[in-house]
Amino acid sequence: MREITPKRIREMKGKEKITMVTAYDYPSALLADKAGIDIVFVGDSLGMVVYGEPNTLNVSMEQMVFHTRAVAKAVKRALVLADMPFSSYEVSVEEGVKNAVRLIQAGADAVKIEGGADHEKLVRKLVRMGIPVMGHTGLTPQRYLRLGGYRLMGETEEEIEEILRDAKALERAGAFAVVLEFTLADVAKLVTEEVSIPTIGIGSGPWVDGQVLVWHDLLGIYENVPPFVKKYADLSSIIRLALERYREEVKSGKFPAKEHYWEYQDKEDFERKAKRALERLEEK
Ligand SMILES: Nc1nc(=O)c2c([nH]1)NC[C@@H]1CN(c3ccc(C(=O)N[C@@H](CCC(=O)O)C(=O)O)cc3)CN21
Ligand SMILES: CC(C)C(=O)C(=O)O
Ligand SMILES: [Mg+2]
Numbered sequence: 001m002r003e004i005t006p007k008r009i010r011e012m013k014g015k016e017k018i019t020m021v022t023a024y025d026y027p028s029a030l031l032a033d034k035a036g037i038d039i040v041f042v043g044d045s046l047g048m049v050v051y052g053e054p055n056t057l058n059v060s061m062e063q064m065v066f067h068t069r070a071v072a073k074a075v076k077r078a079l080v081l082a083d084m085p086f087s088s089y090e091v092s093v094e095e096g097v098k099n100a101v102r103l104i105q106a107g108a109d110a111v112k113i114e115g116g117a118d119h120e121k122l123v124r125k126l127v128r129m130g131i132p133v134m135g136h137t138g139l140t141p142q143r144y145l146r147l148g149g150y151r152l153m154g155e156t157e158e159e160i161e162e163i164l165r166d167a168k169a170l171e172r173a174g175a176f177a178v179v180l181e182f183t184l185a186d187v188a189k190l191v192t193e194e195v196s197i198p199t200i201g202i203g204s205g206p207w208v209d210g211q212v213l214v215w216h217d218l219l220g221i222y223e224n225v226p227p228f229v230k231k232y233a234d235l236s237s238i239i240r241l242a243l244e245r246y247r248e249e250v251k252s253g254k255f256p257a258k259e260h261y262w263e264y265q266d267k268e269d270f271e272r273k274a275k276r277a278l279e280r281l282e283e284k
Pocket of ligand 3: 043044045083141
């Protein structure tokens with residue numbers, strides 16, 4: 001059992017801000033855990049930042065399972081959360097349960113689904129069988145085609161109502177937290193006040209219970225970052241510089257240097273052995 005549990009996350013509401021970051025592989029999850037992040041999250045955004053897709057709609061359960069397994073191996077303290085990908089839970093409650101179980105068996109401590117009111121039955125069922133669930137409302141990227149792209153949510157009365165309805169349905173069904181993505185900050189504040197479960201914002205302002213960002217965005221290794229991202233590092237330029245130096249040193253013969261290889265001290269000994277080896281090869 002890891003130290004950060006869904007219960008601990010719930011208890012942080014109003015006391016301590018919750019920190020969450022995506023990670024898709026072993027080395028990044030190791031770093032996120034060691035940095036003291038509360039929730040290490042295998043997001044379906046991996047379709048975009050790892051696999052180069054234009055949206056998250058082509059992410060498969062297989063991909064989520066493989067990446068969740070790698071992340072789970074690394075994390076000792078944080079809560080490991082895995083996204084349910086598009087079409088893995090919408091068709092039926094049964095299918096949703098089966099797919100959630102696969103992510104749990106890959107090492108996740110909890111799963112996240114997009115939407116709320118539409119999936120109340122599924123959330124209730126998962127929670128009853130012991131699988132902690134995080135919801136997700138506001139901008140839900142799996143509705144990319146219908147929305148006609150990614151945009152700020154909560155500008156109309158109808159959208160505010162929909163976001164509130166989702167959050168309240170999730171609370172009722174037993175979800176332990178809800179992501180509020182790219183909503184006007186006032187809407188996020190209202191939702192945070194209206195529900196007893198923690199709200200975790202992304203692009204939704206400061207009046208929420210926690211924040212989540214995508215690994216590649218905050219570290220500066222993804223070119224199409226959403227407008228709400230703060231870059232905490234510019235790893236792209238650091239990585240490029242290192243690769244250019246490597247290339248240059250191989251071309252010029254500077255790498256590998258003495259400390260990077262091993263040679264015979266006794267060259268005559270090597271000559272003898274090499275000659276014998278070549279002869280043995282001839283005999284066969
Ligand atoms: N790398 C990455 N970071 C994210 O935060 C993220 C993903 N990918 N993929 C899934 C969703 C999609 N998100 C996004 C992506 C783009 C905008 C964005 O750029 N909005 C622009 C205009 C978009 C358009 O051209 O239609 C804006 O100015 O509102 C917002 C949220 C957040 N999520
Ligand atoms: C944007 C966050 C919340 C997400 O769902 C993801 O990274 O997949
Ligand atoms: Mg997602």
